[in-house]
Amino acid sequence: MRLADIPTPALVLDRARLRRNIQAMTERYKKLGVRLRPHLKTSKSVDVARMAVSGHFGGITVSTLKEAEHFAAHGFKDILYAVCIAPGKLDQAAALMKSGVDLTIITDDLDAAKTIAARGKELGVVFSTLVEVDCGEKRSGVPVESDGLLAIAGALHAGPGSCLAGAMVHAGHSYACRSLEAVAEVAETERSTGVRAAERLKAAGLPCETVSIGSTPTALHGKSYDGVTEVRCGVYMFGDLFQSEIGSCGPGDIAVSVISSVIGQRRPENRVLIDAGFLALSKDRSTANTPHDIGFGRVADIGGGLGLGDVTVVGVHQEHGMVEGRTPLPFDKLPVGARVRVLPNHACITSAAYDRYHVIDGSDEVVAVWPRCNGW
Amino acid sequence: MRLADIPTPALVLDRARLRRNIQAMTERYKKLGVRLRPHLKTSKSVDVARMAVSGHFGGITVSTLKEAEHFAAHGFKDILYAVCIAPGKLDQAAALMKSGVDLTIITDDLDAAKTIAARGKELGVVFSTLVEVDCGEKRSGVPVESDGLLAIAGALHAGPGSCLAGAMVHAGHSYACRSLEAVAEVAETERSTGVRAAERLKAAGLPCETVSIGSTPTALHGKSYDGVTEVRCGVYMFGDLFQSEIGSCGPGDIAVSVISSVIGQRRPENRVLIDAGFLALSKDRSTANTPHDIGFGRVADIGGGLGLGDVTVVGVHQEHGMVEGRTPLPFDKLPVGARVRVLPNHACITSAAYDRYHVIDGSDEVVAVWPRCNGW
Numbered sequence: 213m214r215l216a217d218i219p220t221p222a223l224v225l226d227r228a229r230l231r232r233n234i235q236a237m238t239e240r241y242k243k244l245g246v247r248l249r250p251h252l253k254t255s256k257s258v259d260v261a262r263m264a265v266s267g268h269f270g271g272i273t274v275s276t277l278k279e280a281e282h283f284a285a286h287g288f289k290d291i292l293y294a295v296c297i298a299p300g301k302l303d304q305a306a307a308l309m310k311s312g313v314d315l316t317i318i319t320d321d322l323d324a325a326k327t328i329a330a331r332g333k334e335l336g337v338v339f340s341t342l343v344e345v346d347c348g349e350k351r352s353g354v355p356v357e358s359d360g361l362l363a364i365a366g367a368l369h370a371g372p373g374s375c376l377a378g379a380m381v382h383a384g385h386s387y388a389c390r391s392l393e394a395v396a397e398v399a400e401t402e403r404s405t406g407v408r409a410a411e412r413l414k415a416a417g418l419p420c421e422t423v424s425i426g427s428t429p430t431a432l433h434g435k436s437y438d439g440v441t442e443v444r445c446g447v448y449m450f451g452d453l454f455q456s457e458i459g460s461c462g463p464g465d466i467a468v469s470v471i472s473s474v475i476g477q478r479r480p481e482n483r484v485l486i487d488a489g490f491l492a493l494s495k496d497r498s499t500a501n502t503p504h505d506i507g508f509g510r511v512a513d514i515g516g517g518l519g520l521g522d523v524t525v526v527g528v529h530q531e532h533g534m535v536e537g538r539t540p541l542p543f544d545k546l547p548v549g550a551r552v553r554v555l556p557n558h559a560c561i562t563s564a565a566y567d568r569y570h571v572i573d574g575s576d577e578v579v580a581v582w583p584r585c586n587g588w
Numbered sequence: 589m590r591l592a593d594i595p596t597p598a599l600v601l602d603r604a605r606l607r608r609n610i611q612a613m614t615e616r617y618k619k620l621g622v623r624l625r626p627h628l629k630t631s632k633s634v635d636v637a638r639m640a641v642s643g644h645f646g647g648i649t650v651s652t653l654k655e656a657e658h659f660a661a662h663g664f665k666d667i668l669y670a671v672c673i674a675p676g677k678l679d680q681a682a683a684l685m686k687s688g689v690d691l692t693i694i695t696d697d698l699d700a701a702k703t704i705a706a707r708g709k710e711l712g713v714v715f716s717t718l719v720e721v722d723c724g725e726k727r728s729g730v731p732v733e734s735d736g737l738l739a740i741a742g743a744l745h746a747g748p749g750s751c752l753a754g755a756m757v758h759a760g761h762s763y764a765c766r767s768l769e770a771v772a773e774v775a776e777t778e779r780s781t782g783v784r785a786a787e788r789l790k791a792a793g794l795p796c797e798t799v800s801i802g803s804t805p806t807a808l809h810g811k812s813y814d815g816v817t818e819v820r821c822g823v824y825m826f827g828d829l830f831q832s833e834i835g836s837c838g839p840g841d842i843a844v845s846v847i848s849s850v851i852g853q854r855r856p857e858n859r860v861l862i863d864a865g866f867l868a869l870s871k872d873r874s875t876a877n878t879p880h881d882i883g884f885g886r887v888a889d890i891g892g893g894l895g896l897g898d899v900t901v902v903g904v905h906q907e908h909g910m911v912e913g914r915t916p917l918p919f920d921k922l923p924v925g926a927r928v929r930v931l932p933n934h935a936c937i938t939s940a941a942y943d944r945y946h947v948i949d950g951s952d953e954v955v956a957v958w959p960r961c962n963g964w
Contacts, residue, residue: 219677219680219964220676220964222964253906275906275907276907277595295851295863295908296852296924297851298849298850298851298863298925299924299925300595300849301595321853321924323923323924324924350854350857351861352861384905473676475673475674475728476672476696478728481726485727485728487671490872490937491936491937491940494870494871495870495871495937496871497871529727529760530629530651530937531629531652531671532727534727547699548672548674548675548695548697548699548700548703549675560867560906561867561906564941565963566963567963587941587942588596588597588868
């Protein structure tokens with residue numbers, strides 16, 4: 213099967229680029245001597261996960277318990293569910309643990325911590341739990357100098373159905389940086405916040421085995437990881453236009469794209485229509501505030517090259533993408549039925565529209581089809 | 589099973605509202621004496637489709653051939669695939685026809701029309717094809733007064749592997765209207781364009797059995813449908829915040845919502861976090877330019893009521909939604925673990941993140957689970 217033959221729209225994964233992206237991060241953290249716990253929220257793929265943990269200790273990060281169940285069913289046993297848990301999910305988490313999974317959960321809420329401690333006892337498990345600490349993003353996590361940190365940690369340590377595993381920090385605001393120096397500063401704040409949380413816990417007589425930090429930009433551009441025990445990151449495996457705009461990858465590193473067919477031409481408007489609309493591409497506009505606003509995605513030729521010129525998806529309907537160029541489009545190369553590849557703004561959200569990857573590796577031949585684990 | 593018990597995030601469908609929305613449109617088109625061909629791109633559900641065709645002739649509209657196959661496998665035989673077809677999909681379309689489906693396809697391209705005519709012969713079918721005609725949206729469709737209309741229609745009529753079924757018009761620009769008078773004007777343009785296309789085809793000695801028009805706003809607010817044989821619309825079944833903002837439904841008509849759990853509180857910022865982020869809600873911002881910008885969705889209580897106040901999802905990460913209020917949030921009603929329902933900006937895209945509906949009907953009891961047909 214070749215890219216010219218698969219039904220469109222479809223999700224294409226370039227294994228050569230994927231391998232290169234993964235190897236670079238793997239080597240970086242081997243040299244640094246810090247454990248890499250890859251985040252599988254982007255790929256949601258067992259096949260990708262196996263590549264990502266190769267050469268590391270084997271632990272992974274997930275964003276849903278459904279992912280945790282999926283990866284556990286395929287042999288992954290050390291799993292961090294890195295979203296503050298809703299107490300209603302504790303039964304599902306306990307069932308995973310009883311099946312042999314070394315699951316770690318997180319919270320940033322005192323009442324939730326008490327519920328975790330109590331519910332664990334009722335369910336016959338001890339929930340290994342990290343306290344999430346904010347380092348400036350203000351999404352979730354307690355302030356590192358707060359009384360809350362010690363209160364939550366204390367409640368988890370007291371158990372009886374929980375134990376305190378340490379602290380988790382996520383510098384999501386690294387994505388708002390527009391220079392690598394700024395990213396490095398945020399990375400240092402993320403690191404120092406995790407280390408400071410550990411100091412405070414230990415000073416209070418509490419354990420803190422794990423100091424977990426991470427985001428793709430801070431994992432790539434931090435200058436020190438002293439005191440950190442684990443780094444989480446995920447989108448580095450695929451890359452996307454936004455990551456490229458902020459310097460976390462080059463345009464030639466983007467491993468995932470959407471193959472689409474031309475379904476109409478509008479020469480007076482210098483436009484063609486493709487069969488990838490907002491369901492196939494998402495409505496992500498992450499590049500809107502980056503140096504180059506790339507609409508809903510950049511349009512490459514079927515080989516993934518940019519020979520069509522500066523061509524972007526400027527608008528999306530459910531199953532229609534409107535493609536325009538800054539210069540006259542090469543309409544002779546884009547008849548109805550021609551195929552293009554759209555590089556996505558945001559790999560995580562675009563990939564989520566598909567139940568599988570069509571994997572290529574250095575040619576237009578589809579060498580594998582890898583399933584994804586979507587939904588909840 | 590009750591809404592308090594299902595894993596979150598999940599998609600909730602209120603069957604009472606769905607029934608009411610469907611009945612209103614069904615009655616309208618019965619009275620008008622025009623065939624209603626419901627568009628299933630929003631619901632992608634056989635159960636919803638059965639309700640939507642009840643009392644009508646049974647024909648449906650779809651946005652993908654996968655939907656066509658899914659509905660055909662469940663007994664729907666008169667199907668319009670209302671996106672200009674890429675020639676690479678003709679084999680799949682022919683296979684559907686050979687299985688007994690009365691499939692209609694569309695095009696707006698002369699080369700594609702010729703390919704359809706030729707490929708149909710090779711495949712041993714006659715592709716019943718509508719010519720798409722633009723009525724001002726400039727998404728797809730030929731201009732009604734163009735030579736292209738007659739050339740494409742002529743090629744389809746000449747066959748041998750195609751026949752001309754008529755003309756299709758879609759007034760997607762009705763969504764840009766900000767008054768019902770403006771919608772009514774666009775509806776009249778849509779109608780008159782379809783009728784004019786039929787006149788031109790007939791004057792050229794070509795058949796035009798079908799004049800198909802439609803979008804939810806123009807289906808609801810047009811003043812005449814004279815000369816139209818079929819109306820297509822879909823989102824009216826569910827409604828959403830955007831439809832409510834533009835007057836196509838009331839806020840109390842929105843039948844679909846996302847049930848989500850609170851996973852964190854940030855009292856200093858007057859904010860809570862929920863476990864519905866951009867995968868669960870989408871990044872749709874359709875309401876950004878309507879009278880009320882509702883962020884990424886309005887937050888209702890678990891019963892669907894608006895008793896929490898003017899509370900919206902102001903930001904989304906992959907599995908985190910940031911919820912804020914214009915007035916102080918009732919934090920006592922929103923502890924970690926509490927459940928809320930998020931009304932979506934755009935029913936089509938939010939629903940697409942889920943593989944099933946949790947159906948309620950007048951209470952908090954889940955009375956059914958209905959599957960969806962996603963992807964391609």
